Amino acid sequence: MSLSTAELDAIYLTLALAAITTVLLLILGTPLAWWLARQRAQWPALIEAIVAMPLILPPTVLGFYLLLLFAPDTALGRAWEGLTGSQLAFSFSALVIGSVIYSLPFVVQPLQAAFQRVPARLLDTAATLGASPLDQFRSVAAPLCRRSFVTAASLGFAHTVGEFGVVLMIGGNIPGETQVLSIALYDYVESLRFAEAHRLAAGLVVFSLVLLFALYRRDRRDSWRIRA
């Protein structure tokens, strides 16, 4: 039982989307999480709430607003088309943007929790030894939180792989462009091709289980590292 070209395309697309999203999330989420972890004021709680929204909102709500935002007649849509020459809605790029927003809490929250547990006294010590704030982050906080980066990246990746509602709303179902695994699975079910549906569904179950097992098993080892 080998995979069809369409299925291979969907797998490739899903992995590419998850990988690009994860990289972007680490780049954006790390400074955001560090900033949130170091704020003592009340108002950053609003930013935290916004970051956490995708956890509780139906993905279709996010997808619906993004669809409106990406439409060719909005400022963003026009600017995108002016820059790239192609429409933003129903494109791979739209999926990336949607996924970054949708998976943001899965990356920011573990990082923020880990950063909050970096002892301030170690950062102070680094400061008296001549380390600037960026240096303190790079040489003390980041290594102490190394496993949280792995956790954050894994969760962000896995969650993006499992995304459905947002993708359906803003990506449509274009093979090779926006048809990711969860959509392909949905397609099979709609057309009553249960054997193929089983293959994809079981594959996703095994993938998620293996990834989470590896993460949780690792969390039971090592003592000095900061966990999230």
Next chain:
Amino acid sequence: MSGLSLQLDCAAGEQFRLQLACELPATGITAIYGPSGSGKSTLLDCIAGLRRAAADSEIRFRGEYWQRPRLFVPPWQRRTAYVFQDARLFPHLNVEQNLHYALRRRHRDRGVSLAQVVSWLQLDDLLAQHPASLSAGQAQRVAIARALLSAPELMLLDEPLANLDHAASQQIIGQLQQLNTDLELPMLYVSHDIEEVSQLADQLVLLEQGRLAAQGSLLDLCSRLDTRLSREDQAAAIVVGTTAHHDARFSLTELDVEGQPLLLAGPRLAPGQLRRLRIPARDVSVCRQRPTDSSILNILPVTLSDMLEEGPSRVLLRLALGSQFLLARITRKSAAHLQLQVGDRLYAQIKSAALLMEPVPEDG
């Protein structure tokens, strides 16, 4: 070169406020002594820049402002090193990497080398270990080594011996004294342990409830009657003597204190060394005539320079021994009986005196 000039106003916590203005020497070891909650650590934090004193505060070190209105030099640009009560080694680095951390970021180019520091503090066997596997004393030695490697111009130590056993403390005290002399590195040393302070400090700053209570040389402050040191139960004068000969028959070493012999029980000491002695006030009594048949060995001629009544029953005496001073705590009844007057010539009977440093091996 001028030292460290401070004019600080720093609120720390709800109740507490540190307010003081003083000049501290940028040489030797200056102990900052006071009860807990008197602002000792807050003072060091302000100097290191880890805590920001109020905007009108001023901190100037060797002519350079670290803080003044509209200027705040961040801690990583002040040339201090800070040794904390907990060693605060970086847990993700081994000992050698912890040392390299400081070396790579050193405050100035000239400074001690890794090899020197490792040999001074005897770290050879520890280099590959991780902080979690070190004893408290070992960890603190690594922390001191790391602080030295950052090539500071001022070393701040906040109760670095508080978690150590006696032997480890004594070892580190000896090493700190040696380093202070060899490197000409000024140190500010926070402690609430007068014994430690007496061993180490040249200068003393007394803090009480966030205020400067007194400041001066250790020997002077310890023998004054008007500080909280003399009010403490274990009040003691510190005197300096030179080791003279050793009496092997009775295992006694004679020290020359202001031309007077002072005998100490204990091991042989090489002659000609300067030594600090701690003489508790409660172990000194006075008499008008030199007793001849006393079991007390050390009876020195002194002059009563000052006296202070302590409550209804006790009197504290300050006794001049040449240019140095002893303290004696006696009963008010005895003082009345002897009709003591300032200026009286007396004999001080010293029941106990202790060397402040255990003898260091000759090669140490």
